[in-house]
Amino acid sequence: MKRLLSLLLALAVFGALPPAMAEQEKVLNLFTWATYIDDATIARFTEETGISVNYTNFASNEEMLLKMSASGNDFDVILASDYALNMLRKDGRLQKLDKDLLPNYGNLDPAFLSQYFDPYNEYTVPYTAGTPLIIYDPAQVGIEITGYEDLWDPSLKDSIVVIDDARNIIGITLKTLGYSFNTTDDAQLDQAREKLMLLRPNIRSFNYDTPHNDLLSGEVSVGYMFTPFVLLAMDSNPDLKVVYPKEGMGFGIDALVIPAGAPHPGNAHQLLNFLLDSEVAGNTAAMQYYLSPVETAYPFIPEYLRDNPAIRIPAEILGETEFIMDVGEYESRYQEIWAEFKLQ
Numbered sequence: 001m002k003r004l005l006s007l008l009l010a011l012a013v014f015g016a017l018p019p020a021m022a023e024q025e026k027v028l029n030l031f032t033w034a035t036y037i038d039d040a041t042i043a044r045f046t047e048e049t050g051i052s053v054n055y056t057n058f059a060s061n062e063e064m065l066l067k068m069s070a071s072g073n074d075f076d077v078i079l080a081s082d083y084a085l086n087m088l089r090k091d092g093r094l095q096k097l098d099k100d101l102l103p104n105y106g107n108l109d110p111a112f113l114s115q116y117f118d119p120y121n122e123y124t125v126p127y128t129a130g131t132p133l134i135i136y137d138p139a140q141v142g143i144e145i146t147g148y149e150d151l152w153d154p155s156l157k158d159s160i161v162v163i164d165d166a167r168n169i170i171g172i173t174l175k176t177l178g179y180s181f182n183t184t185d186d187a188q189l190d191q192a193r194e195k196l197m198l199l200r201p202n203i204r205s206f207n208y209d210t211p212h213n214d215l216l217s218g219e220v221s222v223g224y225m226f227t228p229f230v231l232l233a234m235d236s237n238p239d240l241k242v243v244y245p246k247e248g249m250g251f252g253i254d255a256l257v258i259p260a261g262a263p264h265p266g267n268a269h270q271l272l273n274f275l276l277d278s279e280v281a282g283n284t285a286a287m288q289y290y291l292s293p294v295e296t297a298y299p300f301i302p303e304y305l306r307d308n309p310a311i312r313i314p315a316e317i318l319g320e321t322e323f324i325m326d327v328g329e330y331e332s333r334y335q336e337i338w339a340e341f342k343l344q
Contacts, residue, residue, distance in 0.1 A: 026051045028267040031064065032079035033057060034209075036254075037275070038287045045274050051267050060165070060208065062335070068093060073261030076268040079127055082253045083167070086117035086326045094123045095260045101269035104276035112253060112293035116325060124255040125272045128290035130227030131251045131321060132168060133310060134243035135234070140221035147246035148172040151222070152195075156202045161214040161223045164206035166338030167324045168250065170196060172224070175247040181322050184330045193337045200344045215240070228289030230310045242310055244317050251321035253293065 026049075030037070034057040042053050056075070058064040061084035068078075068088060078085070088094050099105055108126060118124040136145055142155050151160060151172075162169055171181035173196045179188045204220050205211075211225040212233040223233070233240055256275065258268045274280060282300025285292040291311045292298075298306065305311065327334065 024264045024266050026267070027054065028077065028264055028271055029054045029056065029075045030077050030079070031056050031058065031075040036079055036288070041280065041283065045271060048274070049270050051270060073259060073263060075259055076262040076264045077256055077271055078259060079254060079256050082115065082117040082255060083324050083326050085124060085255055085257055088257065089118065089123055090326065093260055094257050095262065095265065096122045097125070097258065098269060102273045102276065104273050107276050107278055107281070107294050107296040109293055109295035115253065116323060124257050125276065126253050126255045126293035127275065128284065128288055129251070129253045129293055130290045130311065131249045131313065132163065132224060132226050133230050134222065134224050134245060135215065135230050135240050136222040136243070137215070138241050139239065145222065145243050147243070149176045149247065151202060151224070152199055156222055158202065158204045159221045160202050161205045161207050161211045161220045162203060163211060163225055164208040166334050170334055170337055171250060171324060173199070181250060182325045182327055184327055189333060189337070196337065196341055197344065200341060206342065227310055231289040231308065234310065244313065249321050251323060
């Protein structure tokens, strides 16, 4: 009887532990873009913790959101863009972080915290940050490009690659009209739609994953792409010219979250804390070619990247940046405009 009571007491105490603290199988289900956490980092995490990682890919934030709407609680960690994570947060699809399980959280630069998508720093761990830029080959382009508006120049017919991303490309169109990336004004969106359609003859390719390759191959002479692809292009051809668009630049933070009902939240916290380690975060910056939100990572980032102008844009040039944000029901309007644009 004493043994039975002892066993029942032990079970009661174990059952009362927070899920993140309870013993879990050594597995973690990760959902993000392909290779966004590199294989060597995953292998090191598994070696140090014994936790194996099931890595599932999505191609875009929109695909991730659709998957999360259609499925249950399959994933332990999602790594995606700020506006998409904000949508999950507002829908109650995320669980709050247990900061006691994240001793490395203090390594973060406060400049990346308390943002609109997590104002009280309850749900997200910033992973990378950057701004999309225009890059072009001056030897192949007959005009000087200084901003988004120049992408409409007739001389650039069939010579531009853009990221396959509705919010970004409609966003820069809105910027040329003096409007916000995130407008929900019907008249402004109608005006942006009309102007965007005029850009279609200049677009040769939509490429989310490898736009720099289109530029380096000579298939196009101009690109609008995310920071790491700008850097990869410059690595191979230092004569390429980077443009800080005069109309104003966007800025984005990709972050890690734990979905509500994650099957292995304790393991999820271990991964988040691991990625916040100074040396690991420095390696992330080197592998992903993005700005690191981990302030203590700076000494571990290769020198040629630490102050690269495509990453650390001077504040006087960067000016007032704008996040792409959740626009609620207007998201479908943006997607409809984008689908029409691509089908032209």
